[in-house]
Amino acid sequence: MKKKKSFKIKLIIFLFVILMICLIYIKVKDFVSNKDSTSLQMREVFENVSKSEYVDVTKYIVYGTHFNIEGTVEIPKISEISISKASVIIKNLKGEEQILESDYSYKNGVLAFSTIEEINTGLDLEKLEIEQYYFLLKVVFSNNEEKYYSLENKTDYKNITYYTVTKNESNNKIDIGFNTYENIPFMQIQVSKASELPKDVYDIVIDPGHGGKDSGAINGKNSEADIVLNAAMILKNKLEASGYKVLLTRDEKLPEDTNTAYNMYDDDGRITIINEAHSKILISLHLNSNSAKLSSGGVEVYAPSECNLDFAKLLAKNIVKTANTSYSSLTAYKQDEGVYVRNFTNADILSFESSAKKSGYKPYEITTSTPYLYVIREIGGIITNAFVDGRNKIYSANKYCNSNVGTEGYLIELGYMSIDKDLKNITKHSDLYMQAIVNSIKEKFN
Ligand SMILES: [Zn+2]
Known part of the structure; x- marks a missing residue:
């Protein structure tokens, strides 16, 4: 009896070992043939390729x-x-x-x-x-x-x-x-x-304009810097709730002595932060002031030069609809309802050249298809003709001005600080403006 039982166990172990050997053989054979077929396929890819001219x-x-x-x-x-x-x-x-x-x-x-x-x-x-x-x-x-x-x-x-x-x-x-x-x-x-998104890689960067010494536009007790910071935090929360990884260029009031207008290319400056976030898009939030003497306010979405404007149009349309506001009546640089592309004009180029001459540095190579807004231009590297390389001593150099990888940037003037109707709507319904941006981003990425 005992002998029979131990024979049975031996047989089971023997069969198990055989099965294991078979499985290992199949795996190895698979691996080798996969490798073989990859090099075979590569040979096919390069079969008809010119061997002398590249x-x-x-x-x-x-x-x-x-x-x-x-x-x-x-x-x-x-x-x-x-x-x-x-x-x-x-x-x-x-x-x-x-x-x-x-x-x-x-x-x-x-x-x-x-x-x-x-x-x-x-x-x-x-x-x-x-x-x-x-x-x-x-x-x-x-x-x-x-x-x-x-x-x-x-x-x-x-x-x-x-x-x-x-x-x-x-x-x-x-x-x-x-x-x-x-x-x-x-x-x-x-x-x-x-396996996971690296720590320093983001989907979207939000840039609340101004900050620190630079309050942006002012109307009574309201400052542009504060309103867009509040809106940016709402936008960040909403985007994160939709599963995106989001970075803000500033998330609290900057110390009073921080002059963001001049340190944007330093290590903690907004241009460096955006360039180092490897994100796909940038949304920069601003409020206008009425230098153009418009009687009504409204939304202006500024897009990069030489780009497809579908996303800019979507942003403008969704904000007008969701936040119950209007398209801006500004006509300069207008491409479509609420959509603007502000490039350097010949007059801008001349004035840049003359200040370069005055300050004794070599002027930048700017054309009329170079984006005028630095937050759009300086995050696109060579693609958007980023040019701040430190020759103008007011600014430090943009370390990424020669990059062949760029972030697609949009600057949104949500409305006019100087127009009461706009200011009231924005301070009361920031969440609706931001929801419109979230909806546009979801539509773009899906
Ligand atoms: Zn602004």
Whole structure:
């Protein structure tokens, strides 16, 4: 009896060991074949790629939630054959191609392309699946021949790490960078699940304007700095309740001697805080004063230059509707109802040049498409022509003025301090104004 029982136990242990060995074998085989199939798929991706000519990448940028790229490639002219189409594609390991709309020109044997039409459109990083993608330039010739070119970095930009906006407490991590495959240089986007958002990465930054010595506009006992700070805290709470990670550029009254107008580029200055938050958007809150002598107040949303204005329009529309206010009647710089783009004018440029001359420093390179509002301009790096590099001794340098990653910034003048109806509405119903902003952000990100 006893002998039989111990035989049974031995048999069970034996079978269990066999089962374990089988499972380990299957796992190892799977791992090896996965690795094999990845290199096989990579070989397929690079199969038709030119082995002698590569695209020189001259610019690659991330602004807000979107990626764009520019570059050139030498394509020797063959008589009778012309180029019928050139587009940047991203290709995954399954061989699926996604086209990035691009403009191109072909001159003297050099093809130049750019995907930048509006700085806040292009490849939507929020919509990429968890996968590995390779950038290629696909050129179609008039004889229907197709040629693929791999991309080589000719910039001094660093690799980009981007975290998607928090959704259901989760984020993807996106690494954009360069590598080589069998001596072929290539550019890739790797999308993976992030275990958590790093401590210093935020979805949204809110900037209550002014503060410290700088009270902003005043009407009786009311100061712009105090009203927008209160509104900003309401907005932060509401956004956090919707699951977003939010940072304020200031969250209490600054000491009286803090002159925020001049230290915005220092380590604790608002521009540095925004640049270091790696957030997708910035909302800067302000109240207007009636220098334009308007008889009625209303909302003005200031957007970046050369961008798609849908979000700015949404903000203006939602604030007017939810907070029961009106669009501003200001006509200068107006693009749409309540939507404004304030760039440098020729007169502004001349006055900047003359003060540079007076103070003895080299003037900045400003054009009429450079955003005038520093809080929009200086958080977008090269994308928004940030220029404060310390040559004007009044300001310290913006450490991020050469960055190829930028935060999409909006400045909202909620209404006019100087107009009683606006002031009353804002002080009484800040929560409605802020709810309108929350609704707009949710719509943008979903
Ligand atoms: Zn202001």
